[in-house]
Amino acid sequence: MSDEVLNSLYRALAEADGPVWWFADEQVIAPLPRAREDVQVFCNRVDTAEALRTAGFVVHLGDFAVEQAPLKPQTVVYRVSKERPLVNMLINAAMTALPVGGRLLLSGYKNDGLKGYADKTAKTFAAERVVRKGGSGAYLAEITKRADSAARLPDKDYRQLRPICEEPLLYSKPGIYGWEKIDRGSRLLISQLPDFVEGLTTPVHRIADLGCGYGYLSVxxxxxxxxxxxxxxxxxxxxxxxxxKNMAAHGMVAECVLTDCADGVSGP
Structure with a gap:
């Protein structure tokens, strides 16, 4: 499988001045670029982190905790994500961390809003931007920081968990699938649960919720x-x-494990 947006980012990564920060969301596919010692990867997905570690990259797995980085970047590379608050938060983090003269490289398709992100970043941070169109409708934007700025793109206060529902009480935040709502399919599944429970013939002591999201089904x-x-x-x-947060809010005895489905999980 080939993705020209990622290919253009990989080429730019190979030539980028280091140190480099790479914001890697779920949209990372093989063949991966050659690992560099001066590249630090930030991602929030286990499968992405594992693939990049296997390829030899230094990876920080978490909620894009850039404060973990021992070195500030000269270049930041990022294939823009699907969710606008996450994109804006990472652009803010990049433009804050970069020195004057540092570069932010954004890649994406037209319908990803790539040109809009580049324009708004340049305007907000008084930066220079050049947008190049490649094959298959892919774009690569080069944004050069020209001055320090306290300005920020709106990111819906990305870092903060906030209540999204009162009955049941649920907390969520941008960066999570369907973060502002309760998924209709999940509601349907829960509506069938009373009939299922009536049919049980033995007590239930341990339950696994694989792909739990923010935990609605379990709550x-x-x-x-x-x-x-x-x-x-x-x-x-x-x-x-x-x-x-939701398990604690409801006093549930729960083990929350960051893993791909049930990989590495054992027990009854």
Whole structure:
């Protein structure tokens, strides 16, 4: 599988002045670029982190915690994500960390809003920008920082967990699938639970929720299994932050594990 947007980013990464920060979301595919000792990768997905570590990169797995970086960047590279608050937050982080003269390289397709992100970044931070169009409708924007600025793109206060529902009480944040709502499919699944519980013939002591997101299914099901121990997994570190908050808010005995489905998980 080939993706010209990623290919253009990989080429730019190979030639970028270091140190380099690479913001890697779920949109990372093989063949990966050659690893460099001066490249630090930040991502929030287990599968992405594992693929890049296997390729030899230094990876910080978490909610894009750039404060973990031992070195400030001269260049930041980023294939823009699907969710605008996350994109804006990472652009803000890049433009704050870069020195004057440093470069932010953004790649994406037209319908990703790449040109809009480049224009707004240049305007907000008084930076220079050049946008180049490649094959298959791919764009690569080069944004050069010309001065320090306290300005920020609006990111909906990305870092903060906030209540999104009162009954049941649920916390979430940008960067999580369907973060502002309760998924219709999940509501449908929970609506079938009473009939399922009636058919059980043995007590339930331990329940696994694979791909738990911010934990709605487990919170909603908890009233039917008040004495159960819960195991919740997700491959998104951002989702696990909200999930842990929701488990604590409802007093649930729960183990929240950052992993790909049930990889590495054992027990009954």
């Amino acid at each position: 909603a099901a908890n009233e039917y299994f008040p004495n159960a121990q819960w195991l919740l997994t997700d491959n998104n570190a951002t989702a696990l932050l909200a999930c842990e």
